[in-house]
Amino acid sequence: MKLVNLWISLILYIFSGQEYFKTSLSVLVDTKAVLTCPPVLWPSVLVVAWEIALRDKPPCFGAYRRDTNQTTRGNCTDKRITWASRPDENPALQVDPVAITHDGNYTCQIVTSDGNFYHEYHLQVLVPPEVTLVQTEKGTAVCKAASGKPAAQISWTPEGDCVTEQEPYWGDGTVTVQSTCRWGGRHVLNVSCSVSHLAGNKSLSIELDKGVRTLGFPGSDLLIILCVKFSLLLVILVFVGFIHFQRTNDCR
Numbered sequence: 001m002k003l004v005n006l007w008i009s010l011i012l013y014i015f016s017g018q019e020y021f022k023t024s025l026s027v028l029v030d031t032k033a034v035l036t037c038p039p040v041l042w043p044s045v046l047v048v049a050w051e052i053a054l055r056d057k058p059p060c061f062g063a064y065r066r067d068t069n070q071t072t073r074g075n076c077t078d079k080r081i082t083w084a085s086r087p088d089e090n091p092a093l094q095v096d097p098v099a100i101t102h103d104g105n106y107t108c109q110i111v112t113s114d115g116n117f118y119h120e121y122h123l124q125v126l127v128p129p130e131v132t133l134v135q136t137e138k139g140t141a142v143c144k145a146a147s148g149k150p151a152a153q154i155s156w157t158p159e160g161d162c163v164t165e166q167e168p169y170w171g172d173g174t175v176t177v178q179s180t181c182r183w184g185g186r187h188v189l190n191v192s193c194s195v196s197h198l199a200g201n202k203s204l205s206i207e208l209d210k211g212v213r214t215l216g217f218p219g220s221d222l223l224i225i226l227c228v229k230f231s232l233l234l235v236i237l238v239f240v241g242f243i244h245f246q247r248t249n250d251c252r
């Protein structure tokens with residue numbers, strides 16, 4: 001079971017013979033997740049029922065009855081959601097492989113002779129973003145965290161003049177985040193982009209061209225100075241060459 005993160009809350013409510021556990025669970029896409037039921041004394045168990053409520057879908061139910069040793073898939077048709085093992089031994093649920101559509105609430109309810117026990121999981125499926133860092137024209141760098149779930153955060157070292165855009169892909173809940181930065185005026189050579197995401201952080205660095213690509217970019221003081229210097233050099237070279245030519249001719 002590869003759980004990237006098991007976090008936030010494990011809240012236990014006890015009231016009138018009922019116990020309620022809640023867990024928020026983040027699971028990496030394409031891995032296997034196992035959801036366990038509340039720990040109870042097995043001989044007291046009458047019925048174990050799972051309720052699965054996925055986003056934008058009606059809930060479905062599956063159950064195990066201990067006295068008759070019967071299991072029902074009920075109306076849960078997703079073949080990737082099954083019992084983790086034999087329900088007469090352990091009524092845990094398994095999602096394998098986890099898909100992006102498995103976001104939702106999964107509740108194990110155990111009815112025993114001592115009361116009811118619940119464990120509700122809020123399952124969040126994580127998709128790691130694809131991270132790229134490129135230099136575009138004019139000493140500008142673009143860092144992109146594509147198709148991540150949830151949206152990634154992008155930060156830069158050193159900080160520049162940045163514009164960050166988020167572009168959700170409505171089909172599957174993934175988000176592409178793109179940050180475009182400029183370091184105008186300052187002579188920054190190396191910049192790095194850090195992408196933080198629940199599925200893991202990533203950092204990429206790039207060495208920016210030092211103004212060589214700023215040709216044709218209006219308003220560049222450096223360029224004007226370079227042009228003037230270069231023209232002067234050319235004039236001097238031509239002049240010197242001319243004089244040398246004349247002298248060589250004179251010497252004949």
Ligand SMILES: *[C@@H]1O[C@H](CO)[C@@H](O)[C@H](O)[C@H]1NC(C)=O
Nearest residue numbers: 053054055056103104105122
């Ligand atoms: C899961 O439960 C939370 C809180 O109980 C609720 O806000 C959310 O809408 C539920 N999600 C689904 C898919 O039913």
Ligand SMILES: *[C@@H]1O[C@H](CO)[C@@H](O)[C@H](O)[C@H]1NC(C)=O
Nearest residue numbers: 057058059060061074075076
């Ligand atoms: C499963 O059955 C329950 C209760 O009969 C119903 O409310 C729910 O909509 C059904 N779910 C699906 C996916 O058909």
Ligand SMILES: *[C@@H]1O[C@H](CO)[C@@H](O)[C@H](O)[C@H]1NC(C)=O
Nearest residue numbers: 066068069070071086088089
């Ligand atoms: C329950 O049924 C399964 C087969 O469906 C069987 O392998 C298992 O031994 C039975 N368990 C009990 C406790 O009767």
Ligand SMILES: *[C@@H]1O[C@H](CO)[C@@H](O)[C@H](O)[C@H]1NC(C)=O
Nearest residue numbers: 188189190191205206207208
């Ligand atoms: C930039 O990074 C490269 C390696 O990535 C390193 O060799 C170089 O020294 C760095 N330059 C500066 C100015 O930090």
Ligand SMILES: *[C@@H]1O[C@H](CO)[C@@H](O)[C@H](O)[C@H]1NC(C)=O
Nearest residue numbers: 194195196197198199200201
């Ligand atoms: C990722 O970065 C964030 C902040 O940028 C930090 O809080 C978090 O602990 C990091 N996670 C990992 C797995 O390193």
